[in-house]
Amino acid sequence: MKAVVYALLAAAALAAAAAIVLQRREYTWDVRAATAPGAGRIAFVRGHGCDGGPCQSLWIGDSRENATRIVTLAPGREECDEIAWTRDGKRVAFLINGYQLHVYDGQTLAPAGVVKLVEPEGTPSARIARGVTFSENGKAVTFDDCPRSHSGCRAGLVGVPQ
Numbered sequence: 001m002k003a004v005v006y007a008l009l010a011a012a013a014l015a016a017a018a019a020i021v022l023q024r025r026e027y028t029w030d031v032r033a034a035t036a037p038g039a040g041r042i043a044f045v046r047g048h049g050c051d052g053g054p055c056q057s058l059w060i061g062d063s064r065e066n067a068t069r070i071v072t073l074a075p076g077r078e079e080c081d082e083i084a085w086t087r088d089g090k091r092v093a094f095l096i097n098g099y100q101l102h103v104y105d106g107q108t109l110a111p112a113g114v115v116k117l118v119e120p121e122g123t124p125s126a127r128i129a130r131g132v133t134f135s136e137n138g139k140a141v142t143f144d145d146c147p148r149s150h151s152g153c154r155a156g157l158v159g160v161p162q
Contacts, residue, residue: 031056031080033064036089041106042067043083043092050075058094058102060109068109071102082130086138093141093160098128098148101141103160113161118145129156 026049033044043060044067052075061067073079073096082095091112093103099120103112117129129143130153141160146153 030064032083034083034085034092036085036092036106037087038089041085041089041092043085043094043106045080045083045094052076056080058104060092060104060106070104070109081128082132084132084134084141086134087136088138091134091138093132093134095129095132097125098130099125101129101132101158101160115141115158115160117141117143117156117158124148134160 028046028048031045031047033042035042041060041062042064043058044064046057046059047054048057050072055073055075056079057072058070058080059067060070078096080094080096081098084093084095085091085106090106091103092106093101095101095117099116099118101115101117103115104110105112117132118125118127121127126148128146128148130146132141132143134141139159139162141158143156144153145156
């Protein structure tokens with residue numbers, strides 16, 4: 001009889017643990033968002049549970065409700081810091097880990113390239129990019145190249161794939 005009781009208790013504990021894990025994986029939260037200028041489009045980052053812990057997904061759409069997930073970032077290794085749209089709303093860029101810019105077509109959602117804004121110095125990088133802004137014609141981005149732990153930013157300018 002004791003064996004049956006212990007087996008039932010173990011099964012109940014396992015079911016409760018599975019329910020907690022599944023609930024965590026289904027729970028989502030918004031991390032950041034940016035609306036395209038005059039284009040009625042939105043790009044945002046959604047946090048959610050993954051097998052390796054919390055992770056983030058990049059989304060683009062006409063609204064949050066009908067947006068498409070572009071990619072899920074590697075849990076514990078990748079994180080989106082900023083989102084920037086071109087002035088015409090045709091392309092959007094997500095700054096990953098403070099130094100790598102992932103550019104997408106805002107309509108087709110196709111990847112348009114990856115650009116390293118600053119050379120990472122270690123993990124996490126000692127230098128990070130901040131304040132990413134597309135140029136007037138969308139062919140370059142300006143940003144501040146900053147030390148992670150103290151002041152002393154310098155201006156940065158990098159061409160982006162067309």
